Amino acid sequence: MALLEASDVHGGYGGMNILNGVNMAIEANEIGVIVGPNGAGKSTMLKAIFGLLKVSQGEIRLRGEPITNTAPNKLVHMGMGFVPQEYNIFPSLTVQENLEMGAYIRPQNFRRMLEQIYEFFPPLLEKRRQPAGELSGGQRQMVAMGRALMVEPDVLLLDEPTAGLSPLFMNEIFERIKTINAAGVGILMVEQNAKQALAIAHKGFVLAAGQNRFTDTGEALLNDPDVAKSFLGG
Amino acid sequence: MNELVFFINNVVVSGTVSGSIYAMGAIGVTLVFSIMRFAHFAHADMMTLGAFVVLLLTTLFPEVGGVVGLPSALLLLPIAMAVTAVAAVGIDRTFYKPLRAHDVKPIVMVIASLGVTLMLQGLIRLFAGTGSESLYIAERKDIFRIELPFELASRPIVVTEPQIILFVFAIVAVVSLHLFLSRSRLGKAMRAMSDNPDLARASGINTNTIVAVTWVIAGSLAAAAGTLLSLDVAFKPDLSFFLLLPIFAAAIVGGVGHPYGAIAGGFVVGFAETLAVFNWSVLLRPIRDSFPEWLELPSNLALVGTEYKIVVPFFILVAILVWRPTGIFKGKVI
């Protein structure tokens, strides 16, 4: 049974369909990466899974249980974490308070998870008393991911975690994602840096115009000349 | 020296009094703004409502205070705070929540709060009449005269009992608000929601609870401020009228959505008011003889007459909006 599974998902904003039948599935402990050109519906798909967008047709299942159009706060309780691309931290709260808000629904986990997050993201430990809004882009992204990890999710949805970061930070974030995954968290992420992302992915989904164009393992997609020609820039 | 005492009585004491009142009101305005994103015009009337509940209770039990030697009104204040808090939550559920659910523009919420203002005013005047009434029903207001140990100072510094109560209460309220916002889980969730409501929701924070808590804090602080002001002066149904502009000015001066800023803003506005209506020529009188012949000291050197006091908060408000819309502390940029 797949950890997260979406079949034939349709949906969009205000009558305009952006998703026209997307299929994807990742197993526990896998990294799934969604790539594709602008406007292909990558972020929209992530929002549809997290209940931020009405799905008009199709089904989404978490560990076999249907979660189509479930409210985000319920999904958090069911073990799903989501890191939006923008506005993904509480800027005036300190780093530690941000993480505490992540554990809002499981306060009993707070101490234990806090240690684990600081292990994942050592830079956050020394900045824990600083307002998160004062951190650099890469560190903010760590706060955002850390906040989502505080509830010990089974699956973490990441919307362009490396957008706007310098290459140095980008590599660091990809490393962290691998570490998190190694700790047993399934990951589904949207990425612009397709090559790097597919390199760490178990599964890859290439979307175009709201539909799957290619679906395979990350490695196979990287080596597929068609994918390379049309989506990876040669 | 007497001139200095005059200054202390007229500026320091009364500035602190109005500053504390404005601060407590402005905290509510700023909290409501940061959680619900609209300017709550009915806030000053919640202050009147609280004072009115105290008036009602004190009329019913005028003697309770005698037991512990405090004014009855003060002893009954916690009940009134609870009543006002409940009323605030009720008003939100009845009048604001349905509009929020429709996702209306903030300005429509402002108009709705004007509607609530009128309803509260109508009800209070219907029951309390239009005259002013003292909250000291069975007791006398204690007045403390502090004689200064200087020979030149023959006049005492005058502080009244309700003023001392007000100072103590304001300090306690501010400290507990600070502890609540920085230490408690709920307080942090409130700040989180003010920072980023969508992310707060995605983190599993129940926004309805936060909204209710905000109203409870805003309502009970408003009730306390209204009551303590009425204790010092007298209860008037149109009290709100003189409070609305200063508390909004205070909230904006402090940076909207910034509770500590609101406290500072309250004192800025309070002191600006008292300094503006203070007759400065009193302070210049002792050195009058050293002035040159041609310079005649006018008897009235106040910046504005008392009847134009309302100009002061307005001027501060406009000046801040024009030159520094985020307030003296960086508030929300809007």
Next chain:
Amino acid sequence: MTRALPIRELSLFVGLLVAVLAVYAAMGAAYSTRMLVEAACYAILALGLTIQWGYAGQFNAGVMGFVALGGFAAMFFSVPINPAFWNSEMPGELGRALLALVASIMLIYGATRLDRLGIPKRLRTLIAIILAVVLYLVVISMLRDVTGEIESRAGFIGGLGLPAWVGWIFGGMLAGGIGYFIGRICLGLRSDYLAIATLGIAEIIKAFLKNSDWLTRGTATVSPLPWPTPGARDLGFVLARALYLSVTAVVIAVIFFLLHRAYHAPWGRMIRAIRDNEVSAAAMGKDINRRRLEIFVLGCILMGIGGAALTSFNSIFNPQGYLPLNHTFLVLVMVILGGPGNNLGTIFGAVLVYIIWIMSEPLALFLMENAATLGQGWFGWEDPGNLDSRALQARVFVIGLLISLVLRYAPKGLIPEKVPRYN
């Protein structure tokens, strides 16, 4: 585009007509005509607010201030000349004080420009502030002396003895001028702030008119104010009021026609575009701030004219009589109930709400008296004596409730703005 018969509008207006006739039947012609004249003046105010709020989404919570300015102009221009003032040396002194005021304003303005002469900005600001405080104190004490003298020797400076309609026009100009300054400062800000600022400025205008005894006689009030039409002494109450009503009706008709033209002209489209989507309107190269200022000033002018007409009709200028409830919130209810942005709806709302408002007074009294009698009969409850004044306060509640209900159940008003669609 097919044009259906506007059944909704027709039935609403027929209903309104029935209500007016009912009032005529119940209260007599003189009373009812007075009510209609006042309703017509309110309709002018409401049109002013509907273009600000309905057309452009600007929420003006200080209608009262502009009404008071209009009322002041109506009084100042139409009241007879006061010889006790003009035949003394006081006009010269007052003129000197006002000249000093103008000169100081220019001086301070000049000081704020000192940085162009190479003076550091900090120093410039310091100089400007010190200069402003000193000159302010000097001018204020000059004015205090002159106005004190005027008050003790002549009462007040009197009027200009011109026809009332001159005052109406200047009332509009005065309100528009003040509106221009407020708009310049506040229109760029969030709409909540405009509401707070206008609320404040209205109170300041009122405080000024109330305390400037030399100019307005303050709480002593000025009356009678002449009408632009022959008064009741010549024609009797009904006919005189009917004549006044026709004058206000003509004013409304002219305003209505001009607004209708403007609304459908490119200018009106641009205004609505700015209201609906500011960013795209700006992206199309529209000068948003200028258009907003125009509409705000236009609204204020109408409020000034309406306020002047209302004050002239009441024949008394009493600064304390301008109340936020009667002159701001009542107008607000008229607009949001009638239909913001729809001129016809606004006029409908103005007349309807004014009838409710006027009729609620005897109704509230009637209810209160009955309640008191019942209370006495059943529980031996003593009524507090000042029942009438308390019953009037109940109307405050009704207006507030009306606002809440309209926002919730008819957010676009009874006759909503018809958004033209071009297919």
